Amino acid sequence: MEAIWLYQFRLIVIGDSTVGKSCLIRRFTEGRFAQVSDPTVGVDFFSRLVEIEPGKRIKLQIWDTAGQERFRSITRAYYRNSVGGLLLFDITNRRSFQNVHEWLEETKVHVQPYQIVFVLVGHKCDLDTQRQVTRHEAEKLAAAYGMKYIETSARDAINVEKAFTDLTRDIYELVKRGDISIQEGWEGVKSGFVPNVVHSSEEVVKSDRRCLC
Amino acid sequence: MVWAGDEYFRMKLQWKSVSEEQERRNSLLRGYRSLIERDVSRTDRSNKFYQGSENPALVLLHDVLMTYCVYNFDLGYVQGMSDLLSPILYVTQNEVDAFWCFAGFMELVHHNFEESQESMKRQLAQLALLLRVLDPPLCDFLDSKESGSLCFCFRWLLIWFKREFAFEDVLQLWEVLWTGLPCPSFHLLVACGILDSEREALMNSGFGFSEILKHINELTMKMNVEETLSRAEALYRQLAASPELPRNVQELLGLGGPAGGSPPATPPPPHSAGPAPELELMGSVSPPQPDSSIEILPPEEPPTARSPPP
Numbered sequence: 001m002e003a004i005w006l007y008q009f010r011l012i013v014i015g016d017s018t019v020g021k022s023c024l025i026r027r028f029t030e031g032r033f034a035q036v037s038d039p040t041v042g043v044d045f046f047s048r049l050v051e052i053e054p055g056k057r058i059k060l061q062i063w064d065t066a067g068q069e070r071f072r073s074i075t076r077a078y079y080r081n082s083v084g085g086l087l088l089f090d091i092t093n094r095r096s097f098q099n100v101h102e103w104l105e106e107t108k109v110h111v112q113p114y115q116i117v118f119v120l121v122g123h124k125c126d127l128d129t130q131r132q133v134t135r136h137e138a139e140k141l142a143a144a145y146g147m148k149y150i151e152t153s154a155r156d157a158i159n160v161e162k163a164f165t166d167l168t169r170d171i172y173e174l175v176k177r178g179d180i181s182i183q184e185g186w187e188g189v190k191s192g193f194v195p196n197v198v199h200s201s202e203e204v205v206k207s208d209r210r211c212l213c
Numbered sequence: 214m215v216w217a218g219d220e221y222f223r224m225k226l227q228w229k230s231v232s233e234e235q236e237r238r239n240s241l242l243r244g245y246r247s248l249i250e251r252d253v254s255r256t257d258r259s260n261k262f263y264q265g266s267e268n269p270a271l272v273l274l275h276d277v278l279m280t281y282c283v284y285n286f287d288l289g290y291v292q293g294m295s296d297l298l299s300p301i302l303y304v305t306q307n308e309v310d311a312f313w314c315f316a317g318f319m320e321l322v323h324h325n326f327e328e329s330q331e332s333m334k335r336q337l338a339q340l341a342l343l344l345r346v347l348d349p350p351l352c353d354f355l356d357s358k359e360s361g362s363l364c365f366c367f368r369w370l371l372i373w374f375k376r377e378f379a380f381e382d383v384l385q386l387w388e389v390l391w392t393g394l395p396c397p398s399f400h401l402l403v404a405c406g407i408l409d410s411e412r413e414a415l416m417n418s419g420f421g422f423s424e425i426l427k428h429i430n431e432l433t434m435k436m437n438v439e440e441t442l443s444r445a446e447a448l449y450r451q452l453a454a455s456p457e458l459p460r461n462v463q464e465l466l467g468l469g470g471p472a473g474g475s476p477p478a479t480p481p482p483p484h485s486a487g488p489a490p491e492l493e494l495m496g497s498v499s500p501p502q503p504d505s506s507i508e509i510l511p512p513e514e515p516p517t518a519r520s521p522p523p
Contacts, residue, residue, distance in 0.1 A: 010423075017248055017251070017292065018248070018251040018252075036254070036255045036258045036259070037255060038255060038256070038296075038376065039252050039255060039256075039292040039293070039295070040292075041292055041293045041296075041367075041368050041371055041372065041376075042364075042367040042368045042371065043364075043367070043426070044430055045423050045426045045427045045430065046427075047423070047427075061423050066292060067292075068248070068291060068292045070291045070292070070326065070327075070328055070330075071292070071330075073328075073329065073330045074330055074333070074364070074367060077364070187422075
C-alpha cells in the first residue's frame with residue numbers, strides 16, 4: 001500500500017549528455033552509484049517520497065531525459081507537465097556549463113507563459129581537481145536566472161538529498177502560497193489525500209493553464 | 214574483400230589525420246568525438262568482451278563509430294548507435310567487417326536517428342495502428358491513460374530492443390529481424406507481442422501515464438526472447454489470416470490483399486500509401502506527409518513542440 005503523501009510534484013532532470021543526470025537520480029531514488037550507466041535514450045522515470053517536515057511527505061515523480069540534442073523533439077514533450085527541474089552541468093566540463101543558458105531557453109519556449117522552478121546543479125563535485133567551472137561563476141549565473149545553485153556528487157553522495165529536498169521545499173512553499181496552483185489537465189502538481197489539512201491552493205482551479213494549446 | 218578494407222582505412226585516416234588545431238575549429242567533429250569517447254566507456258561494459266579499462270575492444274568500438282561519422286557526416290553520431298555496433302563487433306571481432314556490417318544495419322535504421330525524429334514518430338503511429346487492430350481494449354485503456362501515443366516504446370524501436378534483452382538474446386532477435394521474415398516491420402509485431410504479454414499487468418494495475426512508462430522500462434532483461442518471437446510470429450499469422458485487414462496494415466506488413474493484384478510481400482517497408490480505405494487511426498506509411506492526427510507524444514504537449522524549430 002502506498003504511503004500517504006500531501007502532494008505529488010513532477011520534476012524533470014535536464015542538461016548535456018554525460019553530465020551525470022541518470023547517476024544523480026539513481027543515487028537519490030535507489031541509494032546507489034553505478035560506475036557505468038548506459039546513455040539514456042528517450043526518457044526514463046523514477047519516483048521517491050521525501051519528507052519535508054515531520055509527517056509531511058511529497059511524492060516526487062522524476063523524469064530522466066536524454067541529453068543529446070537529437071532527442072529534443074521527444075524529451076521536450078515532458079517539460080510542460082513538470083513543476084520543477086534540476087538543470088545539471090558537469091563542473092569538469094566547461095562546455096556543459098556554457099550550455100546552461102541554451103537549456104533554459106529551450107525549456108522556456110516550451111512551457112511559456114508558465115515556468116519551471118529550476119535549481120542549477122554543478123555535478124561531479126568529487127572531481128574538484130579537474131574543475132573547469134568555479135563555484136563563484138556558477139553562483140553568479142544561477143543568481144542571474146533566479147535559481148539556487150548547489151554542487152553535488154552522485155559518487156560520494158554529496159548534497160544529493162539536499163538538491164532534491166531543497167527544490168521540493170521551495171516548490172511546496174510556492175504551492176502553499178498559491179503562487180503555483182493545481183490545475184486540471186496539468187500533471188506538475190497533484191494533491192494527495194490528507195484529512196484535516198486543506199490549503200486554499202488545493203482546490204482545483206480551472207482557469208486553464210493549457211491556454212497555449 | 215581487400216577493397217572494403219582499403220575503403221574503411223581511407224575513411225579512418227580522414228578523422229585520424231585531423232590535427233588538434235583543426236579540430237579546435239570543428240565543433241561538430243569535436244562534439245561527436247567527445248560523445249563517442251564517453252559513450253564507448255559506458256556501453257556493455259559488464260560484457261566480458263568490453264570489460265576492463267585497457268580493453269582493445271573499446272578502441273575498436275570508438276574507431277568504428279568515428280569512421281561511421283566520416284562515412285555519414287550528415288547523420289554523425291547519435292546516442293544509441295554504440296548499442297547497435299557493440300553486438301556486431303562482438304560477433305565479427307574484426308574492425309573492417311564490423312564497420313561494414315554496422316553501416317549495413319544503419320541503412321535499415323538511420324532514419325531513427327535523424328533530428329526530426331519523423332521516422333520514430335511514424336513507427337510509433339504504425340505500432341499504434343497494429344495494436345488497434347490486434348487489441349482494441351488495450352488501445353482504449355492506453356488512450357484513457359494518455360499513453361495511446363505509445364511513447365513508452367520509444368527505446369524499443371530506436372535501438373531494436375537492445376536494452377530490453379540479454380546480450381545473447383539480442384543477437385538472436387536481430388538475426389531474425391534482419392531476415393525480413395516473416396514480414397517487413399516485424400519489429401513492430403515484436404513490440405505488439407511484448408505489449409500483449411503485459412496487457413493484464415497493465416490493464417489491471419491502475420497505472421497512470423508515468424507508471425506505464427516505468428513498468429515498460431522495468432521489463433528490461435526480464436523477458437524471454439524465444440517466447441517474445443513466438444508471440445510476434447503468432448500475431449503475424451493471425452493478421453495474415455484475417456480476412457478484413459485494413460489496407461494500411463496490409464501494406465505495413467507486406468501482405469497482398471486477397472482482392473486481387475496487390476503488391477507482393479517485398480521486404481523494405483512500403484514507401485507509398487495506397488488510396489484504399491484505411492483504418493481511421495492512420496499510421497500513414499508514406500514518408501513525411503504531415504499528419505496532425507499522428508499523436509506520438511504525450512498528449513499534454515503543446516502543438517509548438519511537435520514541429521521542430523526551423
